[in-house]
Amino acid sequence: MSILYTTAVCCLCARMVSPAIALAFIPLLLTVLIRYRYFFVLFYRSALVRIWKDCTTGLSREERAFQYVLTHSTPGDPDSILDAFDFWCSKVEFISNIGPKKGKILDRLLMEQSPLTVLELGAHCGYSTVRIARALPLGARLYSIEMDQRNAAITEKIVRLAGFDDNTVELIVNPSDEVIPRLRTDYNLERLDFVFMDHWKKCYLPDLQLLEGSGLLGKGSMVLADNVLFPGAPKFLRYLRKCGLYEWKIHRATLEYSTGIKDGMAELIYQGIK
């Protein structure tokens, strides 16, 4: 019955659009497949595999990553934790951490700047937190903001696993737009030397404006925003072009754990109002 039905459909198709015309669309299909292969791979790894694993294991993606890191790294050694993360994200599943390539840029900037107070927006599952904390000078402090409760718990564990205590890393579990205005009062902050943004791309611009408004940015403070090209923060970039408060440039690189998708990090140095 079903075979009959399919043949009928095929005949109908053939009557409506001749098969030769349909065949002429094959080059288009191939073109799209080849040109956007990285996006299809990314979609497969970050969405399809994730849904499948969520169903089979019953754990969230971050928890699975944590399990892997816990079993495959040496406690107290940030490098090995980062390596384990990198391996899991590139080979097993996909989590949008900052990744090793862009991470190197981050390390270099931190080394050059050697900031004393660092704010991180969006800790996710602790990869970038460990990365920043690793590169900080003695006596520096990192404030890490994460909105999600479960992710924050994992971040906490990862940071502790890497051997950083409360004096170095302070985890704040709240949405960034609530925390930033209270930073000065609640945490006695005078000035932020370095801000790393890697949370919701839509929040880049409002949070940057909040930071400007709170007066925590001084002359020479650096803001580093990840993923400004993909998934991308067009409004943020447009604002940067217009406002003139910053000296800025984009470090072009590829998306983390992927070779073909272009991405970039925006490096902003606050100049203040001239």
Next chain:
Amino acid sequence: MPQDSLIPSENDTDIELDFTGDDFQEGHEKKKHRGKRKETDREKERRKNSRRKKSSSSTDRGNEFQPRQKKTESGRRRSAKEEQEAKEGERGDGDRGQPTRSKTAKTKKNIKNEKTKKIDTAEEREAGERNEKGKKKRGGAKREKKDGRKHVAKKKTQEKKKKKHKKVVESSSEQETSEEDDDEENANDDEEVRPESLSPEELEKLKEAVDEKKKLIQSLRGKPWPMKKKLVTLRESQEFVEKYEGALGKGKGRKLYAYKVLMTKRWMKFQRDFENFKTACIPWEMKIKEIESHFGSSVASYFIFLRWMYGINMILFGLTFGLVMVPEALMGRPYGTIPRKTVPRAEEASAMDFAVLWDFKGYAQYSVLFYGYYNNQRAVGWLKFRMPLSYFLVGVGTVAYSYMVVIRTMARNANESGVGDDNSFNFSWKMFTSWDYLIGNPETADNKFASITTSFKEAILEEQESRKDDNIHLTRFLRVLANFLVLCCLAGSGYLIYFVVRRSQKFTLDGLENHTWWERNEVNMVMSLLGMFCPMLFDVISTLENYHPRVALQWQLGRIFALFLGNLYTFIIALMDEINLKREEEKIVKFNITTWEASLFNGTVSGNVTAPPVTIHPADVPRGPCWETMVGQEFVRLIISDTMTTYITLLIGDFLRAVLVRFLNYCWCWDLEAGFPSYSEFDVSGNVLGLIFNQGMIWMGAFYAPCLPALNVLRLHVSMYLQCWAVMCCNVPQERVFKASGSNNFYMAMLLVILFLSTLPAIYTIVTIPPSFDCGPFSGKNRMFDVIQETLESDFPAWFSKVFSYASNPGLVLPFILLMVLAIYYLQSTSKSYKEANVELKKKLQMVIQKLL
């Protein structure tokens, strides 16, 4: 100073004042038009000015000044004129004897003013003084006239004295004018007045000063001064020379000088305007420049090519329209007189359907648009226009003209392209010549900047790799692989078209009415779709090869060229098959017609002998299939479907995509503009080739459908505007912007190849296939070119045809061709030796330079 000599001058001042009052009022009115709100300010200023004058100069002068002020303010009240005159007269009495003194004082003051350069006060004063000065100058001119009239009878001595007095007055006015120089009108006035104002000694001095300044300007470069001082002196002395050079000649020379200055200014302005006008006259120049500034010269080169194409098509259109279509429409037999000019009975019902617009059947088929409509009448109308001959010659002429233009342009371009070698100074070339100075858009400049940096990086990497040279095998392998894939694609598309054409032949045998619209238009659809999608695939494949974009563009062009050529030739082969079918059909029809005519004749004969010959409506007469019109129709349909595909692709692929990306970006989870779909880039290679092949089809089909050039002109015109708009509105600059200075000749070479390849089938059909027996200008002849022989025999004197027959004798033609071949060979070998000599000379030059270094 004697009293009597002063009286008339004072009287004059009265009259002068009246005049100035009026004049000033007029001037004032004019200024009012310019800025009404400034009026009150000026009034105030003037008052202030007068106050200052009062305090600074002598009180007498101040007294004189104030009433004048009043008068100018109330200049329009003419009724009060007499009263004022009376007043003035009184004052004049009081002031008598003073004016000269006051004026000299004023001169001194003016000089002092010049020296003390306090700009703020000077400006203020100037505004006030200009009014006053205008008065005075006009007054001066008037005074001269009056003097001349009144004192003709006076003694010479008196005159002398007066002159002296005048001189003083006028020198003062001159000093004033030296303050302001922008007002040309005043300057001209001045020029008239000045000649007699300077004494010979003064003139001499001035001359010397001017000469000195000139010398200074010349020798300024060698002076050991700081730059700032040099600049200041230069400016000052130039101003001085400009101001006083005119004063050196006598009256006429001065006038001439002013005139010359004025004319040079006007001339320069005119030249500038003319340049602008010339640019505005070049069609679409501004549009193309704008695109060039946004997208770089490679995209602009496409539009320039399009414009060039448009020009050629205009000429082709002019030829076919003026020499074929219009004569036939005006002077040939009108529609409906003979069978070939009438819609047959069977088609009459659907002859005015809307589908005629794209099918070109019905009335469109039986019109001047197609070959079949033309009559084989040797000469039409009162002009005795040789229609068939003209048709043939226009067909040959368009092709010949195209060859000529293309080859000439190629030769010109070849001269322009430099002979620089790209390999030896790679980094220097990149360093100094990679910027495209026509870019005017920040985003494009960004892209260009990025591309230059990447090209530097790549060049450095390449340099390293060429030293290592281990990866060369991989690159080679990838390039071979890419070409293999492309070949597969080509074969696939060729087979698909072949398959479709075979199928369509089957459909035509079945009868087209049994099939759907899709199946009927399958060939065109498949060809357009393949022509659209395969280049995309090639583009993707070519990323494997990792060529420089300019080289990649050429490869891409070559591949698309092969694809289109394959498609076109498959189409032509299919057409040839169809032509053969039609000719078979024609034979049967011809036989049938003879029997039909015979039966008709027999019928009439058997009826009654004396009856008039039976008149049959031309629509009812049976007729042959007329393969020429069929070929023309096929080409027209192809052009139309091609145009439609292009426009629809533009609207969907570019515009719709841009709209979606733009507006969905507000509510999407990633950045659509920078990331995945993004805006489309302008596809230079595809568009250029589309244009070239379109032109090829025009050349091929124009002989059988004279309307084709007209259609093409229309298409190019529309696509110029549409594509300009689409590029500016929905495309983004290419990621790797590159200069396309060398690619123009590449386009031309391809155009030449296409021209050759498209004239081949046309010439083949003209030469080998006999024309249809009952349609077209050559009906009844054995071959189409017989028309020339016919003309030679009947329209030219006998000796001419004799000469022609001798000339066309193989015994004469063959040696001529041999001679030509020899000449070509000789020219080529000489050009080769010249080229070698050039290379040698270049080497020598390099050697010399190295030695020098």
